[in-house]
Amino acid sequence: MRDxxxxxxESSSAWESIIVAIPYVWLFIFFLIPFFIVLKISFAEYxxxxxxxxTLFSLxxxxxxxxxxxxxxxIYLWEDSLYRDTYVNSLKISVSSTILCLLVGYPIAYGIARxxxxxxxxxxxxxxxxxxxxxxxxxxxxxxxxxxxxxxxSFLMWIGIIDSPIKMLYTEFAVYVGIVYTYVPFxxxxxxxxxxxxDMTLHEAAADxxxxxxxxxRTITIPLTMPGIIAGSLLVFIPATGEFVxxxxxxxxxxxxxxxxxxxxxxxxxxxxxxxxxxIVLLFLLVIPMMIYQKYQAKESSGA
Amino acid sequence: MLxxxxxxxxxxxxxxxFYSFNYSKVVPVWGGFSLRxxxxxxxxxxxxxxxxxxxxxxxxxxxxxxxxGALAGIxxxxxxxxxxRTLFSGMIxxxxxxxxxxxxxxxxxxxxxxxxxxxxxxxxxxxxxxAHITFSLAYVAVIVQSRLVGVDESLEEAAQDxxxxxxxxxxxxxxxxxxxxxxxxxxLAFTLSLDDLVxxxxxxxxxxxxxPMLIYSRVKLGLKPDVNALATIIILIVSIGVCIAGWILSxxxxxxxxxxxxxxxxxxxxxxxEPVRA
Numbered sequence: 363m364r365d366x367x368x369x370x371x372e373s374s375s376a377w378e379s380i381i382v383a384i385p386y387v388w389l390f391i392f393f394l395i396p397f398f399i400v401l402k403i404s405f406a407e408y409x410x411x412x413x414x415x416x417t418l419f420s421l422x423x424x425x426x427x428x429x430x431x432x433x434x435x436x437i438y439l440w441e442d443s444l445y446r447d448t449y450v451n452s453l454k455i456s457v458s459s460t461i462l463c464l465l466v467g468y469p470i471a472y473g474i475a476r477x478x479x480x481x482x483x484x485x486x487x488x489x490x491x492x493x494x495x496x497x498x499x500x501x502x503x504x505x506x507x508x509x510x511x512x513x514x515x516s517f518l519m520w521i522g523i524i525d526s527p528i529k530m531l532y533t534e535f536a537v538y539v540g541i542v543y544t545y546v547p548f549x550x551x552x553x554x555x556x557x558x559x560x561d562m563t564l565h566e567a568a569a570d571x572x573x574x575x576x577x578x579x580r581t582i583t584i585p586l587t588m589p590g591i592i593a594g595s596l597l598v599f600i601p602a603t604g605e606f607v608x609x610x611x612x613x614x615x616x617x618x619x620x621x622x623x624x625x626x627x628x629x630x631x632x633x634x635x636x637x638x639x640x641x642i643v644l645l646f647l648l649v650i651p652m653m654i655y656q657k658y659q660a661k662e663s664s665g666a
Numbered sequence: 667m668l669x670x671x672x673x674x675x676x677x678x679x680x681x682x683x684f685y686s687f688n689y690s691k692v693v694p695v696w697g698g699f700s701l702r703x704x705x706x707x708x709x710x711x712x713x714x715x716x717x718x719x720x721x722x723x724x725x726x727x728x729x730x731x732x733x734x735g736a737l738a739g740i741x742x743x744x745x746x747x748x749x750x751r752t753l754f755s756g757m758i759x760x761x762x763x764x765x766x767x768x769x770x771x772x773x774x775x776x777x778x779x780x781x782x783x784x785x786x787x788x789x790x791x792x793x794x795x796x797a798h799i800t801f802s803l804a805y806v807a808v809i810v811q812s813r814l815v816g817v818d819e820s821l822e823e824a825a826q827d828x829x830x831x832x833x834x835x836x837x838x839x840x841x842x843x844x845x846x847x848x849x850x851x852x853x854l855a856f857t858l859s860l861d862d863l864v865x866x867x868x869x870x871x872x873x874x875x876x877x878p879m880l881i882y883s884r885v886k887l888g889l890k891p892d893v894n895a896l897a898t899i900i901i902l903i904v905s906i907g908v909c910i911a912g913w914i915l916s917x918x919x920x921x922x923x924x925x926x927x928x929x930x931x932x933x934x935x936x937x938x939x940e941p942v943r944a
Contacts, residue, residue, distance in 0.1 A: 377832040378745050385738035385803065386750070390759040390801040396772030399779055417741060476878050485668070487912060492675055495904050497861050498878050499897040502885050503678035506685060509889070511695065513681055542807045543678070561865040597763065604765020606864050611885060628771060628868075638775070659759040659808070 397645075405636035415635050435639035445623070449643070452620040455534070455609075456602040459541040463598045466542060467549035471590075474550070475557040486554070490551050493547045501540055501611050508536050508612070515535065532614030540608040545601070549594040556590030557583075589658065596655040600648055621643055673700035679901060686894035703895040713880065713896070717920075720877040725793060727798040728856040729943055732848055734799065735806025735855070740840065742807060743814035744822075751847045761804040770868030777869060789871025797869045798859040805858060814840075846918050853911055857904070863870035 406415040439445045474485045492500060508530040515527035530536055530605045562584065568578045584591070606621035613619070620640065628637035686704075690697025707713060738758055741748075748754075761769065777793050780786060787793050821843070825835045841848075863878040870879065884890050 375834065376936070377746070381737050382745060382748055382754075385734045385741065386754055387696055388734055388803070389738075389754070389800070392776065392796060393757050393761065394753075396776040399775045400768075400772045403775060441820065466671065466674070468728045473671075485672075487908070488672060489675070490816065491905065492679065494857050494908050495679070495901050496878070496881075496897070498863050498881055498885075499682065499893075500678065502684040502881070502893060503682040505885070506681060506889055508744055511692065527913070530906040546675070579773050599878065601765055604767050606767050607882075621765060624767045624771065625864075632912070634775070637771060641771050645768060647763070652760060655763055656756055656759040659762070660755055662812075 394575050400638045401635055404435055404642045405432055406635045406638075407434065407635050408635045434645070435635050438636065439639055439643060444618075445640070448618040448620050448623050449647070451618050452603050453539070453647070455537060455617075455619060456599050456605075459538055459545070459602055460595050460599040462538065462542045463546050463549040464595060465565050467546050467553055470546075471550045471553035471557055475554050475560075489547050489550050489554075497544060498607060500544055501608055504536065504543065504612060505531060505539055517634070522529055531612065532616050534613065534617050536612035537617050537619075540612045541598075541602050541605065544608065545598045548597040552593040552597065553587065553590040556587040560586055589662075593655070593662070596651050596658070600651050600655065603648060604644055632665065678746065682894055683898045683901065686891065686898040688891060688894075690813065691891065692889075693843075703891045704899075707892050707895045710892070712875075713877075716875050716877045716880040719791065719874065723795050723798060723876065724856045724859040726795050727802055727859040728852045730795075731799045731802035731806050731855040732852045735803040735851055736810050736841075736844060736848060738803060738807035739810025739814060739844075742811045744819070744840075758804050758807050761801040762808070764801075766864035767868075768863075769801060770797070770865040773800070774868045789869065789937065790874040793869040794866050794874065797865050798855075798862060801865070802855035802858050805854050806848075809851045809854065810844060810847045813844060817843050846915050849911065849916065853907070 403415050407557060408415060470489075474482055474489070505512070509515070510527040510529065510531070512531070513522075514530065518524045519527065564582050564586075566579055568582055569575075573581070603622040604624075606625050607621060609617045609619040609622050610625075613622075622642070624637055624640045627633050627640060687699050687701065688696055689700035689702060738754075742755060742758065773793075777787060777789060777796075781788070786797070822835050822839050825839050826832070830838070845881075861878065862876075863882050866876045867879055867882075870876070875883075881893055881896065884893055
């Protein structure tokens, strides 16, 4: 018995199973199972109790088990225009800010990729550095810039362009600024990776054959950097849709986003079944972009 | 365009630092240079308590996430086939983009269910740490995996052919090769944990206020100059940390390239010698 164990432990397949099993079990328990719990509670009913939801499985007198599935939460989400508008608004904000990130990030990524090796290293570090400093504090910084007595308004009034402050904080504009500001590094890095791989001789060939710069950009640069565009867009779009901190701090009560609704539904209203249903619908909206991202991630990190 | 882009990225941070030295209580109104907010910051017991708590969680998180993430990364890069590989790679890449509110909600519901069934864990430092490990390990796994893909598998194969046991190969070859990725992963997991507000607010229990949670509750009430002072200190520490880490990593990388070149040139010498000997 001991010999067999010794033999097993020395074989490479044993080590492989141990290496696989440890993270697998962890992720299974703490990442996969929680989603099934959310799914389960989203079909339950809100009751005044602790925990505040009805049980799904119960035993009848005969001993048979039956299941009470309630679709009320989902019907409620569909019928209440507040939730519908919030989902639509979240998607609108995340799609627009993804496009804005792309417009801001592409020229920066292009500039970095075409710089000298030393400048490239320094600029890449400068893109990554804000990412390492606190996200919350970077959002906080914008309150000081955008508020009525903030830096931007004070400056504009000082040079005399405006007489009274423009309302920027607690508007949708502030949310856009916040999202683009915090997520643009996620756009730049994958874009940089794919622009750097571009074969510049293609551009020269096209130029020699008489193509205009814009035609070259449209027919060569964009298609060849598409993997970076897709990866960067997904890295911005998916988390931005469920964003909570930015709409909460910069949008105030005026901007509806689903992450905020979910947070308050859970923490203030204590309505777990509705919060779970909100999460399930959000996940459902994001599952296809997430699968595309996973495919990209798998391809990218396997070196293909 | 590049300058404009970097100005956009850095001006808010510089203003944040600038106003931390402002005497005035109203953040955007300049009232003269002063260090009063720093003094106030160092006297606040509440802030120190949350700093200690956040550091404790961040260190535990970084250590466990690096361990688990390294195993997950080795799995993804080196073990080509096993049952449930698709599910595994899905569970590795999903936490990278999953909206925080969903992760936070689902983990809290898990912890509540677990506490009901097995009486563990109590909400607080334990649950925050577990939650952080779960999403940080995915980031570490991606770093480790991309490092391993860039490294020749033949070294491990050679060691195995020469009779090294799998455990020895792991300890003597794979882990040293991974060292820079493990350092980078540890640091990333550390900062991710220090940075997290949403997930921690979901899974935390009474009394366990991490630093981001404390900052958030203050910021909700408006601009606070002492938050600017705190931000300045955090930004300073992080910048120094990133620069040191970058310097160490680039030095190691240079050493590795040098070693490889030496090995390559050694191989060439041998090839040239052979015909002479024959």
